[in-house]
Amino acid sequence: MGVSQLQPWQLLESTSVFQALPWIQVFRHTLQLPDGRKVDDYHSIDLGIHVCICAFTQEGRILMLRHYRHGCGGVCLGLPAGAIHPGEPPLQAAQRELLEETGYAAPSWTLLGCFREHGNYGCGDAHLFRADGAVPVGEPDSGDLEEMELELMTASEVAQALRAGQIPLLGTVAALALAQVDITG
Amino acid sequence: MGVSQLQPWQLLESTSVFQALPWIQVFRHTLQLPDGRKVDDYHSIDLGIHVCICAFTQEGRILMLRHYRHGCGGVCLGLPAGAIHPGEPPLQAAQRELLEETGYAAPSWTLLGCFREHGNYGCGDAHLFRADGAVPVGEPDSGDLEEMELELMTASEVAQALRAGQIPLLGTVAALALAQVDITG
Numbered sequence: 001m002g003v004s005q006l007q008p009w010q011l012l013e014s015t016s017v018f019q020a021l022p023w024i025q026v027f028r029h030t031l032q033l034p035d036g037r038k039v040d041d042y043h044s045i046d047l048g049i050h051v052c053i054c055a056f057t058q059e060g061r062i063l064m065l066r067h068y069r070h071g072c073g074g075v076c077l078g079l080p081a082g083a084i085h086p087g088e089p090p091l092q093a094a095q096r097e098l099l100e101e102t103g104y105a106a107p108s109w110t111l112l113g114c115f116r117e118h119g120n121y122g123c124g125d126a127h128l129f130r131a132d133g134a135v136p137v138g139e140p141d142s143g144d145l146e147e148m149e150l151e152l153m154t155a156s157e158v159a160q161a162l163r164a165g166q167i168p169l170l171g172t173v174a175a176l177a178l179a180q181v182d183i184t185g
Numbered sequence: 186m187g188v189s190q191l192q193p194w195q196l197l198e199s200t201s202v203f204q205a206l207p208w209i210q211v212f213r214h215t216l217q218l219p220d221g222r223k224v225d226d227y228h229s230i231d232l233g234i235h236v237c238i239c240a241f242t243q244e245g246r247i248l249m250l251r252h253y254r255h256g257c258g259g260v261c262l263g264l265p266a267g268a269i270h271p272g273e274p275p276l277q278a279a280q281r282e283l284l285e286e287t288g289y290a291a292p293s294w295t296l297l298g299c300f301r302e303h304g305n306y307g308c309g310d311a312h313l314f315r316a317d318g319a320v321p322v323g324e325p326d327s328g329d330l331e332e333m334e335l336e337l338m339t340a341s342e343v344a345q346a347l348r349a350g351q352i353p354l355l356g357t358v359a360a361l362a363l364a365q366v367d368i369t370g
Contacts, residue, residue, distance in 0.1 A: 004334060070305060
């Protein structure tokens with residue numbers, strides 16, 4: 001693939017232009033491009049860091065949540081997910097969110113990767129995890145505004161729900177695929 | 186799976202609280218939850234609609250771009266992608282972006298699905314496409330601020346780059362997986 005000659009942009013100035021803390025902060029960036037041009041109205045959006053977990057039961061079923069997501073405008077299916085608390089290690093956040101949202105715990109965890117939401121504006125990072133051998137250890141108690149229903153689905157049921165448009169989030173699709181669920185099956 | 190009893194939230198009021206048009210608009214929503222509670226500081230972020238294309242050459246190589254993405258904070262690999270123009274059908278936008286960014290055109294197109302960026306705030310939609318039989322028909326001319334280099338990669342090279350952290354965007358991961366590239370190979 002050879003050696004790339006591409007250069008990063010230089011950040012000259014960053015100004016906070018909108019805040020709805022602790023959830024949202026928008027910055028206006030002044031940037032210098034590699035060819036010397038300046039751009040003074042590029043934005044960066046900070047929506048924090050979150051985790052998303054593809055957990056399998058001992059029987060190989062996938063823990064999916066059915067819930068209203070305001071960003072999706074309706075009731076839909078998604079993987080357990082949530083914000084990482086300040087200073088909390090991502091794995092600990094993933095284990096906490098799985099327990100809070102489903103009542104399940106798992107002995108075996110794998111980091112699938114950390115990915116950015118938006119190529120232009122950032123919009124936060126998603127740490128994607130796989131958990132194996134999940135078993136129920138208590139009642140869910142998410143503390144979230146959303147009511148949610150846990151569904152233990154086969155890979156084939158997940159693929160069918162995806163085709164039917166019931167799984168609308170990029171993060172869930174990416175985590176399922178990286179956890180080797182055959183989402184096109 | 187039974188019949189879900191989950192209800193959507195009701196949008197009572199929407200106020201535009203930040204604009205960087207035509208790219209970004211943030212709204213503050215007043216919402217009523219199914220249990221009657223009101224929430225008056227939930228936000229919705231509109232970053233528009235875009236396309237992302239997983240295109241294969243006649244030899245089965247995947248058209249990847251190496252470019253600086255400000256949202257990712259560095260030079261990285263991603264699929265061709267871009268904003269849908271006002272009134273433009275998504276397929277036409279995908280064909281235009283592939284041509285502009287790579288100089289390739291393809292005879293066979295499949296819509297892989299339309300997905301939301303963020304479960305809480307929305308952040309726009311990504312229409313993901315697969316294109317087959319792509320052939321070079323001209324020189325790339327994206328008009329974007331970013332310089333970019335086209336790389337024709339095998340699925341195995343894509344999987345290796347992903348493991349090495351060179352493919353940082355959720356949308357690219359989801360589109361590759363839905364186009365049946367073995368990203369864990």
